[in-house]
Amino acid sequence: MTVQTDTLKLELSTPDRAPVSLEAREITIPGAKGVFTVLPNHTPYLATLSVGVMIVRGTDGSENFFAINRGFAEVVQNQILILTQTAEREEEVDVERAEKAKERAEERLQKRDADIDHMRAEFALRRAVSRIRAHQRDAY
Numbered sequence: 001m002t003v004q005t006d007t008l009k010l011e012l013s014t015p016d017r018a019p020v021s022l023e024a025r026e027i028t029i030p031g032a033k034g035v036f037t038v039l040p041n042h043t044p045y046l047a048t049l050s051v052g053v054m055i056v057r058g059t060d061g062s063e064n065f066f067a068i069n070r071g072f073a074e075v076v077q078n079q080i081l082i083l084t085q086t087a088e089r090e091e092e093v094d095v096e097r098a099e100k101a102k103e104r105a106e107e108r109l110q111k112r113d114a115d116i117d118h119m120r121a122e123f124a125l126r127r128a129v130s131r132i133r134a135h136q137r138d139a140y
Contacts, residue, residue, distance in 0.1 A: 005078050006040050007059055012066070012082045020087070022064065027080060028059040028139065029073055030130075038075055045075040049084060051126045053139035065090040067134035069127060093135035102128035 010027060012020040028037045031053025038045070049071045056064040071084030105125035107115050133139055 009079045010012045024056045028055040047073045065130040065134040093131045098128045098131040
């Protein structure tokens with residue numbers, strides 16, 4: 001029997017940081033097959049994640065923006081586990097560094113040089129843009 005509730009418990013883990021635990025009323029997540037939102041009493045769900053911005057809307061009305069870098073999400077009984085390579089809160093983003101990474105990636109993508117790894121450059125561009133958008137609180 002599932003107990004109905006109006007909150008979610010989020011556990012966000014990365015390999016190099018202490019886990020972050022938050023209570024939320026809604027979480028928007030960049031899935032590999034598209035952005036999805038989890039609300040209380042969501043059906044069990046497992047998804048791979050893309051590079052993008054995750055928005056955690058708190059029970060107190062707050063909004064936390066995270067730039068995340070691929071991984072997995074598991075939703076079971078109002079608990080969400082996010083395992084991701086990196087996660088940066090909006091205030092942790094070094095915007096100047098992200099802007100420079102974006103410029104470098106765009107320059108590499110404009111070259112037609114066979115030595116350029118275009119997939120890697122595209123990934124670097126997506127990651128830089130997601131970091132900038134998280135910092136600006138501009139997700140979707």
